[in-house]
Amino acid sequence: MKATEEFAIGLDIGGTKVLAALVSENGEVVSEIQCDTKGGGENFSHQMIFAIESLLEKENIEMNSIKGIGIATAGVINSKKKEILFASNLNLGNFPVGKVLERKFGLPVQLYNDANAAAVGEWLWGNGKGKHNLIYITVSTGIGAGIISNDSLLTGSHDSAGEFGHISINLNGPLCPCGNKGCLENYASGTAIAAIARERLETGEVNPYFSATIDKLTAVDICTAAKMGDSFSIGLLEEVGEYLGLGIINLIHLFNTEAVILGGGVMNESELILPSIRSTVHKHGIQSMVEQVKIEKASLGRYACVVGATGLFFCKVDELAALPN
Template identity: 30%
Template sequence: MSRVYDIGIDLGGTNCRLALVDDQGRVSEGARFSSRGFSRGGELITRIAAECRTLMDQVAGDGDRIGAVGAGVPGLVDAQGQVVAAPNLGVLDGVAFAEELQRLLEVPVAVLNDANAIAWGEKIWGAGRDLRSFLTVTLGTGVGGGLVLAERLWVGVDGCAGEFGHVNVEPEGRSCGCGSRGCLEQYSSATGILRSVRTALEQGRPSLLATLSSEALSAAEVGRAARQDDALAREVLQDAGRRLGQALAGVANLLNLDGVVVCGGVAESLDLLMPALREELYRRAFERPARRMKILAGALGDNAGILGAARFGRDPDVVWTA
């Protein structure tokens, strides 16, 4: 009996990854290439289409076929799959991504924001399976958010909902690439955590991290130092957790969710963030929604975006809008 696969695409500002996904959520590695160096969005889409065709030929050789293609992209995406704005991949600004890729592949194509793809992957296959309504928070280079309400993705009137990283936690704080100041992203992302560490080291604070080169310093190293009881590392992670708890308190009061699923590289240090996160959450939110809202680590790792995009390609009607 022939099988039907979907192709999931995880497109970032640095790399693009494609993979085959079967109906049991099993991922078969496909291809990875740099998403940098393309002068036009059409060139990037043409390269993605070529990699998709390779996968399509691969399964056809086994008598199988591709049902749909789904892509998660780092930017705002409207209901038609057009990229409204992609700050870290500007060649896609204004590009009708879904339409162009579908024209080249002649199979159904659906496109969504990358954090929404992660949220949907965790809903179908991961930590969100038993949650009806939850927020997925991605703590990586930036802070992303994907919102699942009543078991469907909520993307907002213009497809711009879920930008959790740009919730303000410090009115006159650090300037942000979005044009505002004091966004959560500037404190609780990997980038924000490293900025806090570097500022403290420049001020002469002692730390195990001072022995590392600038290239070697990473959020993972901050986590390792904190586990060795390094005071500076623990302080920075506690501050990141406190800011995250502050923002989540507003979410708890506003939406009364079942839970929050935390993904991304910084999530490896979630246990170190949790004491300050919970203290701030319980201090600022009403007790019942705060206690209701479970804080869970994502279960799918790097495959969350691939899985969510692939499933979305098959069933794009899971989106709520207004």
């Protein structure tokens, strides 16, 4: 570690765990620690402080070389006030995480939703490096997106931009918990992949790849079966790719983006879905808009959020804007 090097602390807060990482100015994770967030509520501040203190102790690092603390969370947030407005898994409501950590450590704090943090990570140091316009999409239990437009993160008026999973692709589709009908998330998320497979297998022919466990089937099982050559699973994942592709065409037409970067658990098996996404986009999109768009798997993996949450402490926006197109 060079004495002059600068760092920031990234926190990726999930429903049961927090990943805390010391991130270098090059976006590398120098050190990490994972702690429980069990119970949340009143314990939550102690858990966050404990995670950060443990990390600092482990690396024995000078506080003056740390530029700030960046937080990514799946909860509903107010990024300006640095508050977690609602996080059901953590039993939190209107929690001023920014104020608590700023007061404790004397460092600036930035708060993002997880898709936005991952978008910043991929933009600065991942597969979207050098792009001025990119969209990061996470396909996991749900589907979300982070949008970088002309070198800025697009958050919307209430930090809710990028609800890609809740764009409707079928007015006659199933009712989504959000209140809309036929949302993309009901056709292409990890949850949807498992649900659709269960429904079809219960009424269809017996499939030797899934024997007696149909009611417990997960998206991972479908991917495993597809890799073993199961035509049912291969077909279902191609369908998922078509739905995602249709959604992505809408994004490309709206934002004229240069790159679409896909992450999240389902994309761990990107080779089963990406070809279908790409061919759908190229077949049905406006050619002059879609032909140049790079559609790739994310490259930062489980670090995308911790790294991305620290990104803007190091990023010089003027330099980004000066990059050649």
